[in-house]
Amino acid sequence: MTTAIEIRNVNKQFVLRHTRSMKEAFVWLMKGRKGDLSERFHALSDVSLTVEQGESVALLGFNGSGKSTLLKHMSGVMRPDSGSVRTRGRVAGLIEVGAGFHPDLSGRDNVYLNGAILGMDRDEIEAKFDSIVEFSEIGQFIDTEVKFYSSGMYLRLAFAVAVHTDPEVFLIDEILAVGDEPFQKKCIARIRELAAEGKTLVVVSHDLDMVAKICERGVLLDHGNVLMDGPVRDVIERLRSN
Ligand SMILES: Nc1ncnc2c1ncn2[C@@H]1O[C@H](COP(=O)(O)OP(=O)(O)OP(=O)(O)O)[C@@H](O)[C@H]1O
Known part of the structure; x- marks a missing residue:
């Protein structure tokens, strides 16, 4: 088996900024700026995870458990404080609508x-342009500035471009939620096709029924730790029993 994504001992901290009173800030200054006015917390704590090529993995967990942060490390938009992240092949991330x-x-x-950001050259985009527009169903709005698009229209175009880049690894965050039902169905059908073609998928979603249909494996995160890793149905059962 070939490894598509390898996450090793990844740690990521964020700084929590608090609004301090003038008095607190004054005391801190008078004490020679000892200690830190901000607090740090671990969004990911020593996370290790290997995803083999062709696997479809759901990252599951409650709000704030670190799912999107982990996905952003896989896509390369975020770097770990320590540890390593390796991916093999072209990675298409649908992480923030319209990013x-x-x-x-x-x-x-x-x-x-x-298309260029996702690694396609001009000829490839030109050859696929009509198919991208057809998939997106944007129609006559293709020449409108995207600032006038609705969030669903953004998603349609972004998803259409991403699936046409023919990625080896496909990362999808919650964004499918903004599409209307017919488009969601179409996206899910396309994602299942990608999985059947042997592409690697990592999906973040709170729609557990949808995730159970798309993914075989589930990884449960809790406060930045991997709590469980196994067949998606077992992981969903554990999550629901909490
Ligand atoms: N850029 C950032 N700066 C500071 N804190 C952040 C940043 N990004 C994420 N966090 C914090 O890290 C924690 C994990 O966030 P993350 O978005 O990964 O959670 P999640 O599991 O995807 O949650 P949800 O289900 O709500 O989408 C949260 O407490 C969040 O506030």
Whole structure:
């Protein structure tokens, strides 16, 4: 088996900023700025995870457990404080709706921009352009500036570009939730096709029924720790029993 994603002993801390009173700040200054006015907390604590090529994995857990943070490390938009993240092949991340889109450019220009960001060259984008627009069902709005798009329209175009990049690894965060039902169904069907073609998928979603249909394996996160890793149905059962 070939490894698609290897996460080793990853730690990620964030700084929590608190609003302090003038008095607290004054005392802190008078004491020679000893200690820290901000607090740190672990969003990911020593997380290790290996995803083999062709696996479909759901990252599960309650709000704030670290799912999106872990996905962002896989996509490379976030770097760990310590530990390592390795991926093999082209990675397409649908992490924030419209991330990588430029608001003042038209849908058409953004297809070229986003396609290039995701690793396609101009000829490849040109060859796939009509198919991308057809999948997105954006139609006549393709020449409208995307700042006038609804969040669902953003998602449609972003998803359409991403699936046409023919990625080896496909990372999907909650975003499918903003699509309407027919489009969601179409996306899920396409994601299942990708899985059947042997692509590697990592999905973050609170829609447990949907996740159970798409993924075989589940990884349960809790306060930045991996609590359970196993067949998706078992992990969902554990999550629901909490
Ligand atoms: N850039 C950031 N700066 C500071 N804190 C952050 C940042 N990104 C995430 N966090 C914090 O890290 C924790 C984990 O966030 P994350 O978005 O990974 O959780 P999640 O499991 O995806 O949650 P949800 O189910 O609500 O989407 C949260 O407490 C969040 O507030």
